[in-house]
Amino acid sequence: MYQVEASKALLKPRLWFRRPESLRVSRNVLMLGFTSMLTDISSEMVATILPLYLVFSLGASPLALGAIDGTYRGAAAVVQVLAGFASDRWRRHKQVAESGYGLSAFSKVALVAAGNSIGGIGAIVAFDRIGKGIRTAPRDALISLSSTKDNLATSFGVHRALDSAGAMLGPLVSFGILLAAPARFDAVFVVSTLFAFLGLAVLVLTVQGKPWRAPREGAPPSLRKAAGLLRDPRFSLLLIAAVVLSMASVSDALIYVGLQRKIDFEPAVFPLLYVVTAVVFMALAIPVGRLADRVGRVPVLLGGFALLFVVYAALMLNSLGYFGLIISLAALGGYFAASEGVLTAIAGAVLPEDLQASGIGILITVVSIGNLVSSLAFGALWLAIGLQQAVIVFVVALAAALAVAAPLLLRAQRSAQYG
């Protein structure tokens, strides 16, 4: 049913790989991937045209967009941890995820019905993002619970590949509609709403909500027990490693700003930076996940972060030709493929079954705080000592972070396997 199964035979005779019991991903993972893909098509369709719509159809000042973008970010972070714990507590990961996908779908309806004031659109966008915050942790917990210890990273790879495919397709669908019906934003909103509800329908109709292997017994996890995760030796090692690594990695947004300064080209080429990176990410997510399941998730994760050295090197050069640009964008895409999904897979292996969503919620939030710190630090360094020196600081920081994180991650994972 899925090509990973069919192509499995091709990969068999690799002697240096540990033979895994199974690299197939469960149907649940595949269906969660399609849910995310359809939802991402819906979200990115709107995100692509929102600036144009606000400014030209509503006459809003472009500055209002900055404020809307800000609401995007704050809203999601807060609810992640709460939604994660709630789904563990109630043992209803699927229902909590459904409420998150549902909230985003209904925010699209609101856009169709009443999207003609800038304040209203700000609120609708915030609801969309809150929905994203609610669904992420329970959905990743479902992926983890629907996988075996041998195909965890492959499962996350499959999900992330489908997810990023949706993010690539969304703008194309919008573009296609507006090509056929110029400036008919209402048509984009209607089709976006349909995609959102199809995503929700795939989740509701096809995803098995209680994929755990052993029947659940005993009391549901308490808040105290979830908070106890922070004292859990395995999970806390993982959290420390994740924070250290995220603080040493320059955010992709800043990387794009830096790269754009290194090259002379037409403004029309800028969107291609994102396209190239996204295509590489999409193409590598599954193979990298399989590799992680075969040779070990920790080395692949560390290797992914090491790819950032290539990007940092590009940022230190005085100028960058097209060849250098492609190399650094490919490295960036490889880093995406080998970092977030693999890290979540490691967490899935480390976390106890009944606290998967809580732990993943904590992990996502901690990583986003680390990313925020690194962005602020990189911006301040750029101002104080210039781009090249700031990058040198981050090269040193990344090397140190890898040296610190490697033993922590290996210990966290070893105790997960044998403890």
Added chain:
Amino acid sequence: MGSRNAKILIGLVVLCLVGGGVYVAIAATGPSPTETNVRPVATEVLARTDLLVRAVDPKKPTLNGGVYELDDGKLRHDGDLSCERVYYAAGHGICMGVAPSGVDYTATIFNDRLEGEATISLNGLPSRARVSADGRYGAMTVFVTGDSYLASSTAFSTRTYVVDMASGNVLAQLEEFEVSKDGKPFDSVDFNFWGMTFDPADSDRFYATLGTGDHHYLVEGDIAAREMRVLRDGVECPSLSPDGSRIAFKARIPGTNRWRLRVLDLATLEEHPVVERRSIDDQVEWLDEDTLAYSDGVDVFTVPADGSGEPEVLVRDATSPVRLSAPLASAGEQRG
């Protein structure tokens, strides 16, 4: 997946495909809001013949407005030129707007017959346009908003491009230029540039706004040397007077996105407000040494540059006023 659920899902997919397809098909065959061949209702126009504006019919708002020339108190619309922001000087013009697809932005470089000669793809919302008095260089500012791929929307920012008007090629982006402040190199990740204005006597020399943190610096620059230096804080969207001695600009009311128009004397560095009590978000145009023209987003107004008088409506339902130092070729032919 139960076979019942599978059937429901397949049914929903078919329903959505048909429903979405029908909606898009109806939208595609209906009237398009990007068509611009509608005349604006210009109720009040001073009898000037030296002005180019972008105008729309308020009853039929469109994405792009038509480019109109003022002719004996009437607006004349020759050709198909339509956009959001227009500027013109010495036979070369820039018209920045939404592309026909409705999803992209382009700039059209046009000649003295208002005919497009080249197009430049833009990576953001059109904001400001300028052409040097000799028609050699153009300047375009766009707002770049969140890039949607990988949900990694960069913070909202502006980019300003220098254009070779003869070829229609982008020569540089202001972020590539070296910046100095108090004689020392100055750089930050949050640098944004907008609102270029060219020295009428030497088109290589320009002024612009550099935004960083809470500061909005007036910078003075040189295109050939690819460098800029910071002059002072609190000046946005500068516009040089025809004699090059003064700068009209918008001054931000601290902590807001509201502005007041002011004029700065470059020799004495003294500045004074003009009599416009509303917030104006525009790059002012000098109609002559004594008169400023600007839009409040709806109509084009004039006000004396020396701080006297009152604002007056120049053209209703129009934005982007451009002083024409010589009549356009098309107007000359038809009058002759």
